[in-house]
Amino acid sequence: MLKRTLFLLFVIAGNFAFAQNQDSLTFVKAKWHQQKVARKTKLITHHFDQKNLFLANQNISYLEVKNKGKSPLFAVGYEEKELKKTDVFGKEQQAIAAINGTFFDTKNGGSVDFIKSEGKIINPNRLEKNNKRARHQQAAVVITKGKLALKKWDGTAQWEENLPEEDVMLSGPLLVFDQQDQTLDTAAFNRLRHPRSAIGIKPNGRVILLTVDGRHENSAGLSLFELTKVMRWLGCTSAINLDGGGSTALWISTAPENGVVNYPSDNKKWDHEGARKVANVILLKDKKNNKE
Numbered sequence: 001m002l003k004r005t006l007f008l009l010f011v012i013a014g015n016f017a018f019a020q021n022q023d024s025l026t027f028v029k030a031k032w033h034q035q036k037v038a039r040k041t042k043l044i045t046h047h048f049d050q051k052n053l054f055l056a057n058q059n060i061s062y063l064e065v066k067n068k069g070k071s072p073l074f075a076v077g078y079e080e081k082e083l084k085k086t087d088v089f090g091k092e093q094q095a096i097a098a099i100n101g102t103f104f105d106t107k108n109g110g111s112v113d114f115i116k117s118e119g120k121i122i123n124p125n126r127l128e129k130n131n132k133r134a135r136h137q138q139a140a141v142v143i144t145k146g147k148l149a150l151k152k153w154d155g156t157a158q159w160e161e162n163l164p165e166e167d168v169m170l171s172g173p174l175l176v177f178d179q180q181d182q183t184l185d186t187a188a189f190n191r192l193r194h195p196r197s198a199i200g201i202k203p204n205g206r207v208i209l210l211t212v213d214g215r216h217e218n219s220a221g222l223s224l225f226e227l228t229k230v231m232r233w234l235g236c237t238s239a240i241n242l243d244g245g246g247s248t249a250l251w252i253s254t255a256p257e258n259g260v261v262n263y264p265s266d267n268k269k270w271d272h273e274g275a276r277k278v279a280n281v282i283l284l285k286d287k288k289n290n291k292e
Contacts, residue, residue, distance in 0.1 A: 026052050027233045037252050038096045040066035041284065043261060047218070056193075056220035060230070061250050061262045062210035063097055065284060067201075072096050073146025074207070075283045076117045076167045081109040083277035086249040087259050090283065097284040099209045100197055100247045102171035103136050104279035111279050113137050113170040114160040123279075125160070125170065136172040139240050141199060141282065143167035148207050148282075150199070150238045152177050169280065175228040175239040176200075184224050193221040195248035195265050199282065200236030208234055209282065211250040215265040246276035 032046045041063060048058040065071060077089040077098065083106075090098035102113045111123040113136055125137050138153040142165040152174060153159055160170055173190075174182045175198065184190045195214035201207055212230070214221020222230065224241060231239035246266035251259045260272040267274030 023054055023229070024233055027230070037063070037254050038072055038284075038286065040069070040071040041096065043252060043255075045261065049218075054220070054222070054226050057218050058222070059213040059219035059263060060210065061213075062208050062234070063099075063250070063252075063284070065207045065209070067147055067205045067207045070287075072284045072286055074143050074148040074167075075146070075285055076101070076115060076141075076143065076169050076280065077283045078111065078115055078117060078122050078280040079109065080122055083109045083279055085275045085277050086247075086281050087251040087275065089278075089281045090251045090253065090259065093283050093285065095283040095285045096253055097209070098249075098251045098281045099199075099211065100243055100249050100275075100278045101280035101282055102169050103134075103243045109279055111169075114140075114168065115170070115280060116160075116163075116166070116168040119166045121161070134172075136241070136243075137170050139170065139172040139174040139177075141169045141171060141240065146285075146287075148199070148201075150174070150177065150201060150240050169282070171240055171242050173224065173241055175224065175231055175241055176236060177238050179237045181228060181232075184228070190224040193223055193226070194245050195219075195221050196224075196227050196244040197242040197248045197250075198227060198231060198239055199242065200231045200234060200239035202235045203237050208236060208239075209250065209284070210234075211248050211262040213248070213263045213265065215245075215268070216263065216270055218270050219263065242282075243278070246274070247278050249275040249278075 030046045035043045045061045086100045112126040114125045115122040140151045196212045198210045213219035264275035266276045
């Protein structure tokens with residue numbers, strides 16, 4: 001009986017390892033569609049059908065931006081209380097592109113995570129009932145002179161307020177940081193599949209703004225464990241999860257229709273119209289349209 005049990009465990013482990021390897025091969029060998037949308041910026045998309053990525057259909061869209069030299073500038077877009085769709089933020093700011101940002105109060109508006117813009121604190125953290133930080137308050141997207149980076153909470157109470165960057169947006173959880181995969185617990189938010197949004201940074205400094213669609217037969221969405229793998233396969237050595245679900249939206253100014261290139265899930269249709277109103281975004285702006 002013991003030998004049979006050990007044999008079955010061996011077979012299961014082998015099948016799991018094979019599936020993992022197949023997923024990575026499927027991902028890297030996919031024929032991704034690439035399109036230049038601005039200086040040093042390209043949109044890359046692929047629809048995995050026939051349930052061949054994580055045994056499901058998946059639709060992935062991401063921007064890859066060279067984050068140095070004469071590249072476009074990153075910025076935080078926000079409303080203190082009002083909610084707007086990601087494409088509205090982008091159009092109002094005359095941006096090249098926009099991706100939904102961090103977590104927010106869906107009833108009253110405003111971020112529930114710390115946001116600072118141009119040195120001014122827009123929203124403080126709203127701590128949980130036990131007066132502890134949520135997992136999405138333990139990392140930050142920071143921007144200095146239009147260049148984007150990621151930082152990890154150092155454990156201190158006033159960490160975000162002491163960050164020197166003028167633009168700060170807390171989010172999370174971190175998926176990868178300085179080449180190290182971060183520990184994720186088995187909470188439902190992490191292990192279940194949902195539409196996801198993420199930002200990643202590659203060793204060459206390039207920035208990935210990524211959306212994965214979900215809650216539809218054409219795209220199942222990812223768990224955070226699967227999202228970590230995807231960001232790794234894209235070459236990111238640091239990556240952070242943003243707000244997802246119905247908020248997941250990637251907008252490009254040059255794209256047709258309303259400019260949303262993914263398939264937001266809030267209207268339960270496979271189109272570009274179902275984006276949820278959000279409180280904040282990460283913008284990509286041309287230098288000539290930047291306030292500086």
